[in-house]
Amino acid sequence: MKPAPFSYHRPESIAEAVAMMADLDDAKILAGGQSLMAMMNFRYLAPDHIVDINRIPELTEIREEGNTIRFGAMVRQRDAADSPIVQARCPLLIEALSLVGHMQTRNRGTVGGSLSHLDPSAEMPAVFSALDAVLHVSSACGEREIPIGEWALGFMMPNLEPDELLIGITALCWPVGHGYAFLEMARRHGDFALAGAAALMTLSGDGTIERVAVALTGVDTGPVRLEEMEAVLVGRKPDRALFADAAKAAESVAGIEDVHASRDYRRRLAVVYTRRALTLAHERAAQGRP
């Protein structure tokens, strides 16, 4: 099918875009289009107005700011993966991006678009959850900062008012040499994941876990951070038994159920992928330790 008729708007600045969002009823933001265009072709969505933010240069920057990386919302997944800043400071994102769709969809798809679309099995929300990201949202009324933990309000429902625009994401970088892993179960490469885990880890001089973060995708409406498990792991000497035991915490996730996988199977995957991600992140942390 083809998209239903709409009016097309092409702002050239954030100010112009948010002014449009304030004025227009039933407007949708068009970023990379890799989800929205499919939904419009199917006529799941038939907005009256499309605000195309592809020509706003302010939204395409990747900037290192002290210990953080600030991503413009329109940074294409391909450009994030090619960025020397991201490669040096944020290898978790690089690993996850290789699993986001395919080369052709990453060439258009954006970091901010994935976060705003908020598919429960998307990789980006889990990555930015592990990175304690803050999302920057703008409207004609001003700007808001939203911690990633408060981003998902429900199924495909980000913490975003109809007149608001996600303009950027700030991720906290981990020290150089930290361990990381993004692993997921998908039936085919590039398919939506049934479940997946993002893990970050640093080790103390004596080899015990200094700091760890684990976030899951595919098991709830939004990314799930395993904070209690993280607290249990800090200060412990890592080994197989520790990770196998700790990963059982992932069994308590809500678990979503659909035609692709049952709730029980997703919970089982959550445990397995938590353990595997912890194990791989630890291996890399041990190699990267100065």
Place this chain on the structure above:
Amino acid sequence: MGERRDITLTVNGASVSRDVEVRWTLVDFLRHELELTGTHVGCEHGVCGACTVLIDGRSARSCLMLAVQADGHEVTTVEGLSPAEGLSPLQQAFVDNHGLQCGYCTPGILCTLTEFLETNPDPSEEEIRIALSGNLCRCTGYQGIVDAALAYARSNKGSAE
């Protein structure tokens, strides 16, 4: 009639100006307005890869982009990959290695592989298979396509050395 806009873009090296309906997808514009029917339409939701073209040299789904968004950009379709006479070396490798049967997926795959082999001129079989994961082929089982990509990469390597 829906809202319309004038756009100017480069298609296969030639400048093109048209008045388009803003809701047209790029692939429908290429096929119906420009009569470049080499680009195929499969699923219309970004899964099958039949409509893959190159936008400023990067492969993309032309069903997931509006024609109006291509304004000012450079689009290359399968027609633009071929020389004036005969086939390109990659296309010839498909012929030589039984890389196609019905041919429906072939234009999209050629566009995908054009970008992929430019960025990775000496790929492993696994890398080729991952690159092809965004293009569905229901005839060949991919074996002939992978063979064609490997043969093309090998012949290029030979000529470079």
